[in-house]
Amino acid sequence: MQGFGETIFAEMSALAVRTGAVNLGQGFPDTDGPSLIAEAAVDAIRAGHNQYPPGVGIPSLRAAIADHQRRFYGIELDADTEVLVTAGATEAIAAALLALCDRGDEVVTFEPYYDSYAACIALAGAERRVVTLRPPSYGFDPQDLDAAITPRTRLILLNTPHNPTGKVFSRDELDHVARLAVEHDLLVVTDEVYEHLVFDGEHVPIATLPGMAERTLTISSAGKTFSFTGWKIGWISGPAALVAAVRTVKQFLTDVNGAPFQPAVASGLALGDGYFTDFTADMRAKRDLLCDGLGAAGFEVFVPQGTYFATVDVRSVGADDGRTFCLELPERCGVVAVPNVVFYDDVDAGRTLVRFAFCKRTEVLEEAIHRLAALGT
Known part of the structure; x- marks a missing residue:
């Protein structure tokens, strides 16, 4: 570090x-x-939900996350094996990189990047290779992305909608990322915490593209969607084997977190359109x-x-x-x-x-x- x-x-x-x-x-x-979510947390505290929750997250929240992915994107998940609750999206990113990368592996990401990406890649002993997004559109040159892939590349770390630029990756851009991932047999970790803050364009989860469900871990959180950033309730979802690998690392980071906040977030995910x-x-x-x-x-x-x-x-x-x-x-x-x-x-x-x-x-x-x-x- x-x-x-x-x-x-x-x-x-x-x-x-x-x-x-x-x-x-x-x-x-x-x-x-929303006060409804805050009151749900208060109710959970008063009902005694104040001890360690299950390491994977409480069942009702994992079910709510699976329902959310189905409702908005048509993604089908097994809430018991393909969803993991984390201490915010930041822990999900760290645990995923620690679980999936070995020393000397390369992680391709886009810059500018959220600062924890660089730190978590370093913690995993991996090396980052960046592709620059350039204003005013913050597009990228596909040839730059092609050139960033080497025999040492392990995964692509994607963030859309993108912090700090506010870019929403287009379907064509995501298709290019997906094609490379399939062609080179790469994993993709996608940070989608701003999924409900899209003003122009459309948020397309890369996991919905052909050949991507089996190689993609999707990360999101309650902090950005419900404006309770201090609760640090996030999640990661995807293939059971990859989620299990992340869970193995996560248990030695925070182990568990936010017992009374988890049922409150579940109630938030069930809010109407x-x-x-x-x-x-x-x-x-x-x-x-x-x-x-x-x-x-x-x-x-x-x-x-x-x-x-x-x-x-x-x-x-x-x-x-x-x-x-x-x-x-x-x-x-x-x-x-x-x-x-x-x-x-x-x-x-x-x-x-x-x-x-x-x-x-x-x-x-x-x-x-x-x-x-x-x-x-």
């Missing part, structure tokens, strides 16, 4: 606290999710509000198709280094953002890019926009 220090999220959030700035850096909502539609519509409105405000402040904005992050190029406001810009921004106008360069191996590709989170109350976004407007004065 040499070279891995404090995460950028902790650093920028501490800066927000120290300066009293509006924190549009770390990606967590500033309001709770109206919840998911309204949730997406609300976040789309916040995306548009912030992106319009950033544009009015003079930024070149790469409007995201999904997630709750928007990226800008700070050269459009006269800066040439995103990290320096973010460190100075709280003092200049009282707003915190995150420099995207920390998510890149190719430092030059990310040097001038900065990410703002819009998963905040409307009045908070409006205040941030007001403050950012001062940059041009």
Whole structure:
């Protein structure tokens, strides 16, 4: 783990606290999710669901996850053998990479990448090979992906909708990834935590593509879908043999977690379509509000198709280094953002890019926009 220090999220959030700035850096909502889910957790605590749950997760939550995959994507899962509850999506990623990779294996992923990807690949003793997504569309060159595959490649680590760019991989792009996985007999681990935050395009789970169900592990979580990020309830699903391998590792990480939160999340997954539609519509409105405000402040904005992050190029406001810009921004106008360069191996590709989170109350976004407007004065 040499070279891995404090995460950028902790650093920028501490800066927000120290300066009293509006924190549009770390990606967590500033309001709770549905009261029905919160009350279900309270009820579970009062009913005594406070001891160790089963290592794989409580049956009702595993069944709810399987029902969710069938309901939204037509994916059929055995809740007893093909679903594993984890301590958030981050643990699922770590356990999957530790379970499936040996020292010297290569993991292909796209950059910019969520920072835990690099750390978890390193923990597994594997090596990362990256394919760069380039603005404004954040597409990738298929030849770059082809070239990243070597005889040492073990798996492809995919994230769609994608953090930090907000890209939603198209079906054509996923078809190309799937073709390579089948051709080279690779595993795919796909992080789909923003699956219900797609504003433009369509979320297509790669497990639904031909030849992929038997080689794909799909990860998601309650944190992003229900705005209870602190509960750390995630899951991983896929072929029984792969899930069993992940479970073997997971039991020596956290073992179990979140006993009273698990039945609450199960109740959330059973909510009607109206919840998911309204949730997406609300976040789309916040995306548009912030992106319009950033544009009015003079930024070149790469409007995201999904997630709750928007990226800008700070050269459009006269800066040439995103990290320096973010460190100075709280003092200049009282707003915190995150420099995207920390998510890149190719430092030059990310040097001038900065990410703002819009998963905040409307009045908070409006205040941030007001403050950012001062940059041009």
